[in-house]
Amino acid sequence: MSRKLDTDHQVAPPSCVTWLEQRGITAGGYSDWSAEGALDLMEAKDSATGNISVSVPGLHLGDNIEAREKHAR
Numbered sequence: 001m002s003r004k005l006d007t008d009h010q011v012a013p014p015s016c017v018t019w020l021e022q023r024g025i026t027a028g029g030y031s032d033w034s035a036e037g038a039l040d041l042m043e044a045k046d047s048a049t050g051n052i053s054v055s056v057p058g059l060h061l062g063d064n065i066e067a068r069e070k071h072a073r
Helices: 014-021 035-044 064-071
Strands: 004-011 047-054
Touching (some): 004 035, 035 047
């Protein structure tokens, strides 16, 4: 069986959702995101691998220093 590559697998880690909510911003409807749910979705769509990207609105809200210090790993 052929397995697919998800080239834009959206994630919204809880720490990022909290950070956004503290600023009055919802994480594009991903506030209930979980790693387990993401893996379930990949299985349902027959995806073997997912290249992750952070969900809208992202992690940069105009403050370069804050974005770098809070989110760079």
